[in-house]
Every structure is written in C-alpha cells, then in structure tokens.
Amino acid sequence: MKTYKFIVLVSLLIISITSFAQEVVTKERAVALALENNFGILIASNNLKISENNKNILNSRYLPTVTGNAxxxxxxxxxxxxxxxxxxxxxxxxxxxxxxxxxxxxxxxxDGLGRYYDYKRLKEEYNLSELQARETIENTITQLLTVYYDVARQSENLKSLEETLKISKDRLTRSEYQFEFGQNTKLDVLNAEVDINNDSINIINAKQRLINAKRDLNVVTGNSISNTFAVDTTVAFLMQPNKDDLLNSIYANNVTLIQNEKNIAINEFTIKANKSGYLPSxxxxxxxxxxxxxxxxxxxxxxxxxxxxxxxxxxxxWNLFDGGTTITRVKNARLNLENQKLQKTQLELDITRNFNNAWDNYQNMLLIYNVQEDNIKTAKNNFNRTQEKFKLGQVTSIEFRQAQLNLLTAELARNQAKYDAKLAEVIALQISGELLNVEF
The missing domain is CATH 2.20.200 (Outer membrane efflux proteins (OEP))
Incomplete structure (x- = not known):
C-alpha cells in the first residue's frame, strides 16, 4: 500500500513539474504568430504586392516605348x-x-481614354486585393481562435478528468482499508478498480484529443510553436454594444460587402475603357x-x-468597324456590372440574416453557459454532500459514483458552453466587420 501511494505521489509530482515547465501561449501571441507565419496570409501578402506592382505607372501605358535595332x-x-x-x-x-x-x-x-480608365481600374483592383488580404486575415484569425479555444477546452476537460481519477483513487484506497477491516466486501474494491480503469481510459483519449488540437493550432501559426506548450483558458466576453449599432456598421465594415462595391467600381471603369474602342488613337x-x-x-x-x-x-x-468586337465587350461589361449590383443586394440580405443568426446564437450560448455555471454549483454541492455521506457509510459506492459522474458531466458541459459562446461571439464580430478592432 505504501509503495502504491509513493507511485501515485511521484506521478502527480511529475505531472505538476511538466505543466509548470510548459510554455504558455496567449491568444495575443498566437494571433501575432499567425499573422507572421500563416501560409495563407503570406500568400495574400504576395498577391497584394503583385497588385501594387500592377497599379504602378510602369504598367499604365502612359510612358513611351523605346526600342533599339541593329x-x-x-x-x-x-x-x-x-x-x-x-x-x-x-x-x-x-x-x-x-x-x-x-x-x-x-x-x-x-487612345480614346482607354489607358486612363484602365489605370483607374488597376488602382481599384489594388484596393480589392487589400480587402482580399483583410478577408484572409479575418478568416485565419477566426480559424486560429476556433482551434485555440478547442485546445483550451480540451485542456480543461483533461484537468476535470484527472481530478475525477484522483477522486476514484482515493475511493479505492478507502475501499481497500474498509475491506481490510471488514467494513465492506471485495465487490466495493473491484467496483472502484473498474471505475479507475474507465477514468484512466478517458484520460488517455482526452490527452490524444489535446495533442491533436495542439497540432492543429501549430499548423495555423505556421508551425512556429514549441512542441510543449499550454494555452490561456480564461475567457472574457467582449461584445457589449447594441445589436442595432452593430447591424448598421455591417454595411460600412463587412469585408465581403466592401469587396462587392470595389467590383462594381472595377466594372464601371471596364465599361469606359472598352468604349475607348469607338474613338481614334x-x-x-x-x-x-x-x-x-x-x-x-x-x-x-x-x-x-x-x-x-x-x-x-x-x-x-481609327478603327471604324472592328467586326462588332468593341460593341460585344461593352455589352458584356454592362451585364457584368448589373450582376455585381444584383449580387450586392443578395449579399446584403444574406449577411443581415447571417448576423441575426450569429447574434441570436451568441445570446443563446451565453444563456446556456450561465445555466451551466449554476448547474456546476448544484453538482458540486450534491457531490460534496454525497462524499460526506459516503465517508460515513450512509450511501453506497454506486450512489457516490453517480454523483461523481454528474459533477464531471456538468464540468464538461460547462467547458463546452463557455467556448461555444466565445466562438459565437467571434463569428458575430467577424460578420459585423469588427473582428480586427477588438482584443481577445
């Protein structure tokens, strides 16, 4: 028995030392690493540089051409x-x-003002590339926070499971003492051992899920985090403004809507550039x-x-007649412009609906989280009472185990609700266009 206690003590000490030695990666640092190393963001940055080169005066056809022949x-x-x-x-x-x-x-x-409108179009395409880079950043941060909070949830779940295993080991020790003194039967000892085995299996599975989640986080950050790290499990809910204010800001800040407006401007310049074919050069x-x-x-x-x-x-x-090519290009450009305007109307409807759904989902998740917090208090109170009665022999080991499982279930549900509510907040902020304006 002393040897068993010594092994348990050493194991707990090793776990404690390992946890203490782990690097804690905060949300802010994870975001910074993703912005610096995420491959999607790096590709978007290069695409932005390409657009910047395209809008340069060297690509405008405003400069003369000089050739040498010999x-x-x-x-x-x-x-x-x-x-x-x-x-x-x-x-x-x-x-x-x-x-x-x-x-x-x-x-x-x-040239019939063709290069003038082409140059303006290239500038708008650069602005569109900036918005596309911003959209990539927003999507990456959303993905990062989703994975980060999954790591946090798995970490807290593992902590709850380890606490459950600790309680089960204490129960086994008590059952073995009681069996030695003839206060219970061997069946109680066997039941305690079975429960320890089940708790140990749950911990093994939880550790593997945590490892997988950490790998996912490392991928999003460009494989820039050490193999051994922990995350910050504290959560603060940031979104307190009025729903109507956020809804109104969508039309000015939502990156998808702004991209659509830039596409409309690009098509307008395309029409004018194509009309230059009607004029002489x-x-x-x-x-x-x-x-x-x-x-x-x-x-x-x-x-x-x-x-x-x-x-x-x-x-x-002066191309007096080019077989109708210019006429066709102008007609198609007008139709593309009309499609962009129709798409804008559709996007406004879709984004408004998505925001309302995200907001309601966020409110529901907050409500569920608050209910789960109250449920934790009840489950803890029930477990503490049952534990005291179990020590006095007033409840059976089965009743004690049920109270223990009820507490574990409540803790896991609370963890799930907490991070679901936080992610719902992230989605609502992203749709409203405010995701990059807050600190997590």
Whole structure:
C-alpha cells in the first residue's frame, strides 16, 4: 500500500513539474504568430504586392516605348557590267557590306481614354486585393481562435478528468482499508478498480484529443510553436454594444460587402475603357538611325556610303468597324456590372440574416453557459454532500459514483458552453466587420 501511494505521489509530482515547465501561449501571441507565419496570409501578402506592382505607372501605358535595332550583312557576288562605250567589265567576288543601327521611340498621345480608365481600374483592383488580404486575415484569425479555444477546452476537460481519477483513487484506497477491516466486501474494491480503469481510459483519449488540437493550432501559426506548450483558458466576453449599432456598421465594415462595391467600381471603369474602342488613337513616333554600306566592286560608283539622321512623325488610327468586337465587350461589361449590383443586394440580405443568426446564437450560448455555471454549483454541492455521506457509510459506492459522474458531466458541459459562446461571439464580430478592432 505504501509503495502504491509513493507511485501515485511521484506521478502527480511529475505531472505538476511538466505543466509548470510548459510554455504558455496567449491568444495575443498566437494571433501575432499567425499573422507572421500563416501560409495563407503570406500568400495574400504576395498577391497584394503583385497588385501594387500592377497599379504602378510602369504598367499604365502612359510612358513611351523605346526600342533599339541593329543589323549587318555581307554579300559576295560575281558581277558583269557593260559601260556606255561598249566595254565590258567583270567583278568577281565583289563584296558588299551593310550596317545599320537605330533607336526608335513610340508614344501614344491619345487612345480614346482607354489607358486612363484602365489605370483607374488597376488602382481599384489594388484596393480589392487589400480587402482580399483583410478577408484572409479575418478568416485565419477566426480559424486560429476556433482551434485555440478547442485546445483550451480540451485542456480543461483533461484537468476535470484527472481530478475525477484522483477522486476514484482515493475511493479505492478507502475501499481497500474498509475491506481490510471488514467494513465492506471485495465487490466495493473491484467496483472502484473498474471505475479507475474507465477514468484512466478517458484520460488517455482526452490527452490524444489535446495533442491533436495542439497540432492543429501549430499548423495555423505556421508551425512556429514549441512542441510543449499550454494555452490561456480564461475567457472574457467582449461584445457589449447594441445589436442595432452593430447591424448598421455591417454595411460600412463587412469585408465581403466592401469587396462587392470595389467590383462594381472595377466594372464601371471596364465599361469606359472598352468604349475607348469607338474613338481614334493618336501616336507619336521618332527615331535616330545610322546606316553604312561599303562596296569594293569596280562597277560601283560609290565605294562607301554612310547615312545618319533623325526622323519623326505623328499618326492617327481609327478603327471604324472592328467586326462588332468593341460593341460585344461593352455589352458584356454592362451585364457584368448589373450582376455585381444584383449580387450586392443578395449579399446584403444574406449577411443581415447571417448576423441575426450569429447574434441570436451568441445570446443563446451565453444563456446556456450561465445555466451551466449554476448547474456546476448544484453538482458540486450534491457531490460534496454525497462524499460526506459516503465517508460515513450512509450511501453506497454506486450512489457516490453517480454523483461523481454528474459533477464531471456538468464540468464538461460547462467547458463546452463557455467556448461555444466565445466562438459565437467571434463569428458575430467577424460578420459585423469588427473582428480586427477588438482584443481577445
């Protein structure tokens, strides 16, 4: 018996030391790690940089294009020529060399305002990419908090199960003493051992669920947390504002609605850019060239000729009819704009419904959590009374076990309700567009 007690004591000490040595990862640090290392956020950041490059003046077609050309050729020919006096001359292997180089400039002075509206469209696409990055961040934080609170719930569940196992071990010790002194039968000892085995199995399963949840959290944070860590299990409910105020802020802050508005603006610029096909384009050209040719043929009047010079010009191009391509593009762009406006109306209805559902769910979860808190008090009171009676021999081991299980069930239900309410709050904040404006 002394050996058994010593083993239990050492085991509890090891668990205590291990728990003390664990790194505690707060919600704030987990969010910071996710923002820094989450692969989805890193990809969104790169996409934002691509959009920033696209809206640069270098991609606007406002700058001229400059090209350089150079070339050379060598001809070797046999030539026969007759002079005016009738003499015939032969040039065998006459060699002609030609060289040229030029710098050419092309600049579009006017293209029907196509590039003007394309440039505005690129700026709106950059703004849209910012919103898409924000949406990725919001979704990642929601995913992170979901996993984080799952780790917290599994941690508290494990703690409750370990406390249950401790009580069961104390019960076994008491039953063994009572059996030795003839105060009960061997059946009570066997029942206590069976309950210990069941509690131990529950702990094994709970530990595995906790390990899995921690792995999920590590994935969301980009595998940036040490293998051994604990989380903060304290929960504070933040959302106290008026429901109507939050509902009104949806139309200004919800990232999905704002993205839709940017898509509407992009389609409006697309229509105007496509209409530029109805107008002429005016271009400016200029070049500086050098040409040289050398001819060693005896029939040639000039052995070497070199030309250098500058040339410039202006041209107008007007596609009077392109087979209906421009008309089709403009019509399709208008239809896309109409679809975006219809989608906006649909989104407003869907998001309003989703927020109302999320708000009601949050209120219900809070109510359930408060009820479970009261239930915990009742279950603890019942267990304490039953435990005292069990020590006095006034209740059976079966009745004591039932009170113990009732307390465990109440604690697990309370843990579930607490984190369900918190996650419901997170969802409501995300829909309202306020998720990034609060601290958890």
């Amino acid at each position: 070339g050379g050729s060598i001809d070797r020919q046999n030539t026969e020529g007759q002079l005016a006096n009738g003499d015939v001359r032969l040039a065998e292997g006459a060699e002609t060399r030609r060289y040229n180089a030029s710098i050419n400039l092309n600049y579009t002075l006017f 005016i271009g400016l050209t200029g070049s500086y060239g050098w040409n040289e040719s050398a001819n060693n043929s005896p029939l040639a009047f000039v052995l070497q000729n070199t030309n250098t010079g500058v040339s410039g010009g202006i041209n107008l191009t």
